Amino acid sequence: MIDLGLARIGHLIKHTPQTWKAIHVAGTNGKGSICAYISAMLNAKGISYARFTSPHLVDRWDCIAINGKPVSESLFLEVEKQVKQRDVSENIGASEFELLTATAFEIFNRQKVEYGVVEVGLGGRLDATNTLKQKSVTVISKIGLDHQSFLGNTIEEIALQKAGIIRQGVPCVVDGSNQQSVLQVIEQHAKETGASLQFPNATAVAEELAKSGETFEPHQIQNLAAAHLAFRLACPEHDAPLTSLLPAIKQLKWPGRLQKMSLENITGRQQDVLLDGAHNTQSAEALSGYVQRHLRSSGNPITWALAATQGKDMNGILSLLLQPGDQVVAVRFEPVDGMPWVKAADPKELLDLATQHGVDQSSVYSAGENVKDALTKASEMAGERPVVIAGSLYLVSSVLRLLREKSQDSSENAIWS
Template identity: 60%
Template sequence: MIDLGLARITALLKHTPQTWRAIHVAGTNGKGSICAYLTAMLRAKNVSCGRFTSPHLIDRWDCITVNDGAVSEAKFRHFEDLVKKRNEEQRLGASEFELLTATAFEIFESEKVEVGVIEVGLGGTLDATNALRQKSVTVISKIGLDHQSFLGSTLEEIASQKAGIMRAGVPCVVDGSNSRSVLDVINDYAAITGATVRFVGPQTSELVQDMHDELEPHQRQNLACAHGAFRLAYPQYAHDTGVFTRAIREMVWPGRLQLLDIERLTGRKAAVLLDGAHNPQSAEVLAAYVDKHLRTDSKPVTYVLAASEGKDLTEILKLLLRPGDSVAAVEFGAVDGMPWVKPMKSNSILDLAAELGVAVSSRLDAHASVQSALEWATRTANEGPLVIAGSLGPTRKETRLSEARSYANLATANSFFGIIPESSSPKVVCEGRALDSYSNVLLSLIQFWQGHGNVWPEQITIVSHAFKRERLVDCHCGAIGFPLDRVNFVGIDPPGMADGTNEAAAKGVVEAVTQWLEDPHGKGNVLAGKRKKRNPWGVSQLLFSTEEGRKRSGVRSEIRKDGQEYLSEGSPQPWSYSN
């Protein structure tokens, strides 16, 4: 249930200071991209920043970042527990989103960020994020019809809700491509509030002009908003467009016009397009991109679609589909922390698609699994364009867990195999970014240093399949320079490995060890290529999120032109010595 209002969130945060300044972003479309652009520019200037956007993409804590890195599950749950306890003690009855917002603000305060980039959840005036006490700039992006049951049935009514984030004396950057009636509402509200308004567009931003040919039209508008807000917050950096251009080019915003490699899942070699278009305005942007870049030679497009209940799907499909296109429909599972969000029935999606010219013979029966839908779509599309679009959410319960969390749960269920006492369970922290066994060792080592007062571990204990000992200990620990006499290994062999009867698996073990012996840090095409395929979401593989942390750690590394960071070979590393 959504119950808008500021009383509960204000009470939750009554004794929480806000020493950081906020850039508050409202609007119907483009909010998340504007927040991502702002974060990229702030980090380019080494400004410590937090970002809070919603909804989350995979796990609840990935909507909260510090210095462009998602907070750890352990940190998130620590502060969430504090907020929930406060809510229960004061009997506030706060909503899930209010609890999440308060958790984000608590984390930003504890991390001592300089700036928090905050995306409005719903509307503006009564949204929980509007409890912010210290705003340096507000931003209003493109406004369209969405969430009418909460915000009003006209653009003007919705605009008045979005304008509620304005504050007296605080400048507000507004997307100048909004309709005249929307701009009038915003102007009127600013006059009453005492805020100053700046309407922006591609023509107002040197940065957008420099990158004009690299951006889609909607991206130009969003970047103009972000750049305008940044210049107001940090006027001393107003004309440093060169460093920002590099930062924007390297930026990845998952789920928005994102190209994915699904060869590992379906065997398809061509990339697929992923976009979370969930209202007519975002569908219009997606349709324009598909028509321009994918419908070459009038090729039909194969879609895998999902939608939330209550969405204007007919209007969305009218914009996306053309006669001859093919459609698969999936239903996402329960959304963690958002129990009110329900999936539209896949048969309903397919019925609407058929009415718009998608032949019944070319559509897929309802599927509960995105895996089977992708396999069908791959066969149907052949080498033609394939697009995954709509309300993004979990399609199978098991995909909610990271590999690390799955192993942690298994260890907990087996009393940690007797290695540590069961009472240590709350102290278990999962490393969530590694894409191969080498990164698993290295990133876990760095995460330990970050979470334990900048101290490196005296010893490492690795629990894995016994047949992986050579790879994990000799190859990986040896490559990163961790003394092997300080490495403990607990090996547990699966059936068929200890007795050598699984010949295919044994052959794979030899092949993997050979690859790592030839390329100890995984820099070559084979091993680096595997990591790339395993990273459709563009998760950062940098060892440290800030240059300050990198220097303080003493780790010697190099960042390549492709943005990948590797240890400097032959250089001593800080964990090589006893603390």
């Protein structure tokens, strides 16, 4: 159930102390990566922190991490049980995400961390995470059209919802590459709220990275610039140049974001595949750019393994990803634990769209609900040519879960830094 509002979560956490300083991150794309970059910076400086991001990747509890490591299943279940009992005894009727947020905040408190890095679940203004009490900085990443049924039909309406995390007297870092109408909405809301806006200098960051010999994609540079500025504002006593933090950032593992991985244990394929959770037109544009520069450069067609959530703009997404000569395997991702309202799109609908975008009818395949079959078929169809798995973070979850089940060495496919 998705039912935005702050009354229930406010009741649920009213007895949970919030002793940590919060770094609150909203946006349509890049917010999870910004959280990961900030976490790496905190870790590099030896600062204790917790992170709460969504959705989870493999297990429900991996969305909550302490100092870079997912919390244990036993701790998560113990605290979740306590939160659910409170929900029932006080007749609150909290949603699944509100229960999860309350569980995260309770764990943050128990672990006595200094900072909490928190990703907005949906929107911002009425999101359960917006009950954070000690925000040291807020961040708004790239904003695009997504979740219109909850946030509004225009990008300006969506921007206003995202800007709802802004607090009086708390600096807000904003990705300056957002379109002008989005920036105007955020600037007006910040003025009304009494908050200062800070815009990261992505050009300077790109030059700094180039001098150090490090290679990042354009959207990664934007996210890294926002993360570094947010870190400096949140932790002025630990201010450090980006170059000194790069070793920790380069060690970061952020699954499902331009992730190169082996499917050999599942399909026998020798070549790595690319796994990316692009699930809206903005993230698809970033993925398409990467594929064009790194995988299509030698004229190779791409074999895609795709899934999607019902209601996503797959026509827009596929128009950016697909080219004539490509091959497409479509599949339903597995049911999402703890999120029963999330439904996978029909593979047939995805394949119909694929053929409308120039993919030959003989080059498409439906794997139904069998993710292993989808990966095997994509590997067979591709031969030695590139394979890209995309369309949904829930497909990323299904693939990572399958990898863990098939791997004999759990450390080989560890998903967290």
